[in-house]
Amino acid sequence: MNTSDPPLSAAVEILDRLISFDTVSTRSNLGLIDWVADYLDGYGIASQRSAAFDGKSNLFATVGPADKGGVILSGHTDVVPVAGQEWHSEPFRLTPAGDRLCGRGTADMKGFIALVLALVPRAVERSLAMPLHLAFTHDEETGCFGAPALIRTLPNGVFRPIMAIIGEPTSMQIANAQKGCAFYRTRIIGREGHSSAPDRGVSAIAAAAEMIGEIGRLHSEARDRGRAESGFDPPHTTLSVGTITGGTAVNIVARECAFEWDLRSLPGDDAAMLKGQVDRFVANNLLPRMQAVYSGAAVETETIVDVPSLVPVADSPVEILARHLTGANRATTVSFATEAGLYQRAGIPAIVCGPGSIDVAHKPDEYITRSELADGATFLNRLLDWAETGAA
Numbered sequence: 001m002n003t004s005d006p007p008l009s010a011a012v013e014i015l016d017r018l019i020s021f022d023t024v025s026t027r028s029n030l031g032l033i034d035w036v037a038d039y040l041d042g043y044g045i046a047s048q049r050s051a052a053f054d055g056k057s058n059l060f061a062t063v064g065p066a067d068k069g070g071v072i073l074s075g076h077t078d079v080v081p082v083a084g085q086e087w088h089s090e091p092f093r094l095t096p097a098g099d100r101l102c103g104r105g106t107a108d109m110k111g112f113i114a115l116v117l118a119l120v121p122r123a124v125e126r127s128l129a130m131p132l133h134l135a136f137t138h139d140e141e142t143g144c145f146g147a148p149a150l151i152r153t154l155p156n157g158v159f160r161p162i163m164a165i166i167g168e169p170t171s172m173q174i175a176n177a178q179k180g181c182a183f184y185r186t187r188i189i190g191r192e193g194h195s196s197a198p199d200r201g202v203s204a205i206a207a208a209a210e211m212i213g214e215i216g217r218l219h220s221e222a223r224d225r226g227r228a229e230s231g232f233d234p235p236h237t238t239l240s241v242g243t244i245t246g247g248t249a250v251n252i253v254a255r256e257c258a259f260e261w262d263l264r265s266l267p268g269d270d271a272a273m274l275k276g277q278v279d280r281f282v283a284n285n286l287l288p289r290m291q292a293v294y295s296g297a298a299v300e301t302e303t304i305v306d307v308p309s310l311v312p313v314a315d316s317p318v319e320i321l322a323r324h325l326t327g328a329n330r331a332t333t334v335s336f337a338t339e340a341g342l343y344q345r346a347g348i349p350a351i352v353c354g355p356g357s358i359d360v361a362h363k364p365d366e367y368i369t370r371s372e373l374a375d376g377a378t379f380l381n382r383l384l385d386w387a388e389t390g391a392a
Helices: 009-019 030-041 106-125 147-152 204-224 271-293 317-326 340-345 370-389
Strands: 047-050 058-063 071-076 095-097 100-102 132-137 163-166 175-178 180-189 238-246 256-265 298-307 332-334 350-352 367-369
Touching: 009 030, 009 106, 009 370, 030 047, 030 058, 030 106, 030 132, 047 147, 058 106, 058 147, 071 106, 071 370, 100 106, 106 132, 106 367, 106 370, 132 147, 132 370, 147 340, 163 317, 163 340, 175 340, 180 204, 180 271, 204 238, 204 256, 204 271, 256 271, 271 298, 317 350, 317 370, 340 350, 367 370
Parallel strands: 071 132, 071 163, 163 350, 175 332
Antiparallel strands: 047 058, 058 132, 095 100, 100 367, 175 350, 180 256, 180 298, 238 256
């Protein structure tokens, strides 16, 4: 096996270009996608696009034989905003600071994409027995909205990818499990009235308080069912409320109230069942009492984000491969959302493993170190050797 690492200069040069694209999720990522497509075309690699939203695009490309399944190398191209953060360098310019390379997205996760693209010139020179698929998505940060569109375009049968490596920053630790993540927005309509006679109205704020109390009760029950052996922190499913707005004046019974809440489920926990418990509380308890006073009262809950958990699977082929490539003898977990569960739900075994630390992601002066990039390059170089031989 040839385990010599490629020089990092090419990856750093590509990373510098990727960081220069302001791909905050509220903006288009097409400039970056066009650049990547042109880069791949220069090596004779065709790419396909898909999208969930106008002005956005995923990119999928294959290096190696197109008549086999192969390994997906997945990364998202969007980044979180920098507004309101105190940066000491230009966020969209790669800035060296000792061993660190600073810029928005360096760790999360353009560093991984740069390493994958830097591998391409060497990959096209090799006679690969197993193809490597490049999957770069949009709008991961806002709810993993882009990946489903890409996954729907994947071929079936013998051509379907057989495993996926999502290169989120894990300090090159192998994560075989992640919590599911769902965001909901609830809007309540009551009837306004004078606060001197509140029972003649239907307070949307009071109704929201009851729902929030039920959500809190379910959270407490989930906490009591915590599984210390799960490897998660906290080791249980969580429910919480993040925002709330409502009412117009202190002396008016509130007609409207809206709040947003979050459900993060352990692998194996039934998130739909928990959501259903909240819905049943509303349908069987809260709403009948509201409508007994005012027939026009309403409670509507909209699903904003629904990202499935990544469930650990014994003898997962992608975990076995990653352990071989890294030398690790155990896997870990991540509590943040990734696209891994979406691939798993589509029948493609997945893990999360990539360079950099999640501890610096989304923060001012985000960075990845050269040594972290080197670790990622070593992993991908070993993967390339494996893809050439199809064996250790």
